[in-house]
Amino acid sequence: MSTRKTTPDAAVEQVDTSYLESLVGYNARRATLVIVDAFLRNMAVYGLRPVDFSVLSLIAHNPGITSRQLCTTLNIQPPNLVGMISQLQRRDLITRRPHPNDGRAMGLHLTPEGRKMMKQAEVTASELEEASTARLSPAERRTLMQLLKKIYI
Amino acid sequence: MSTRKTTPDAAVEQVDTSYLESLVGYNARRATLVIVDAFLRNMAVYGLRPVDFSVLSLIAHNPGITSRQLCTTLNIQPPNLVGMISQLQRRDLITRRPHPNDGRAMGLHLTPEGRKMMKQAEVTASELEEASTARLSPAERRTLMQLLKKIYI
């Protein structure tokens, strides 16, 4: 049997997070959550979540893109895109036209209203980026994106 | 009425993602998903999701921490932590002991089995970090974490 005295429990005053903060994954997740939160607040006026903005932005810069291409690019499961597309169509932000080469697919395009809204939304997104990275210099911001790309590309 | 000819739709061959890739939020989210995916695969042998690992790691480095402190530190809603804690307790990885100063709270501690498992799990997590950031030099890895902290702290 042990002769060591049993130390009474002490309360934790300050939580030590140094180990978790030494992990890239933890830091990347925390930073992402902060930016996504800011995005949700600032994009609420357009009624756009991050995924809606990504979808509309890809359609804006790739007129005629198909749902399949959106799914592959954004890692969305096809069934989960269906509702988003029909909602954006009901809001008269996008139209679906027959694909020129593939009778199974539909090409997605912004409507004039969609174009007008995205022009403003991309300005808001840029302002939001500036605010989220306010403590970074332009050079640090470029470095950060290069390093993040080295992880996921 | 317009005299402009209607251009027939063209198919999108290569999806242009350059705009999205100019946003820190997009890059941070994509990098996080890659690391989380690797985490899920490598930590499955321990039956730990990222949140379980974070909780156990904080308990390991802060013996006696309360549920409330875990929630605040990890941005978890208290009702969502209850199930995790009881599951970790059922797996005999943690114990709950009365808090020394606060009769409402319970102090959380690792069991010997919990300590043994987390010792291995943290080694796996470190290996995983190395693999996820294999294309980064040690200096770049340090820079990346500094820049991410500048966003979320």
Next chain:
DNA sequence: TATTGTTATACTCTATAACTATA
């Protein structure tokens, strides 16, 4: 009166199986 931990519950997000129309 405020806080810790809890239950119940709802809402969102994500994933899978199976179908149709076309390639």
Next chain:
DNA sequence: TATAGTTATAGAGTATAACAATA
């Protein structure tokens, strides 16, 4: 036989309201 889009559905993740016990 494979692929684009769709439906139905299940599971995981996240959020809010309300309560008992204690501060």
